[in-house]
Amino acid sequence: MKYSLLVLGSPQSTPAVRSALRFAEAAVASGHELFRVFFFHDAVTTGNGYTVTPQDQESLPQAWQTFGQAHNVDMVLCISSALRRGVVNTRESDRYKLQGANALEGFDLSGLGQWVEAMLVSDRIVTFGG
């Protein structure tokens, strides 16, 4: 079955991003296809490469990046949510003349149309957080 995930909650203060990762791992392990993971609202900070996680805790940005690269998952950060929260790639950093770029490799910044498309082509959509 083809799944897409909408992740809303902050990786620091809610379990949404971790729950979504566990679900994604289980879905892929069970032979399902993950069409797209769309990070929206506070969840876009999962793509912030400047996040430093205490050593005794799982780093969710790294864990998602590793999972995404291992399984070739399309991971999208909502561009308007990301810009408001200071998560930018080099393209947006140049456009707004910011000091640097912090979006992790493996995460794309794009618009809500990506989520609308994911809703239309997937058999199941699952929301985490909110």
Next chain:
Amino acid sequence: MASLLMICRKAPYGTSYAREAIDIALAASAFDVDVAMLFTDDGVLQLVKGQNTDNTGSKNVESVLSSLPLYDVAPILVNEAALSERHLTTGDLNLPVELCQPGELPTLCAKYDRVLTI
């Protein structure tokens, strides 16, 4: 044409969830999806007329919600139980809505290709 039922459960202010749900509804409508919205729980507070955010710095959701019919978002459904629990009636709302009962929600959800709750 694919259809989407957007279920809005969040209060209009305090978090940006209400705004974000409206953004998804408008984006889906722009992609030719047949969008309906259901307001329930604290989400019914988004529809209350006469909202004033001058002193809060928040963006007022009332004007964008009242423009939903212009974007062909219809019907606008409201869970009557959620309204009455908050001592509200349709007269307190800023746009025409269709009332539904909690018991009708499963049938309602089944009518749409996709259901998204925020």
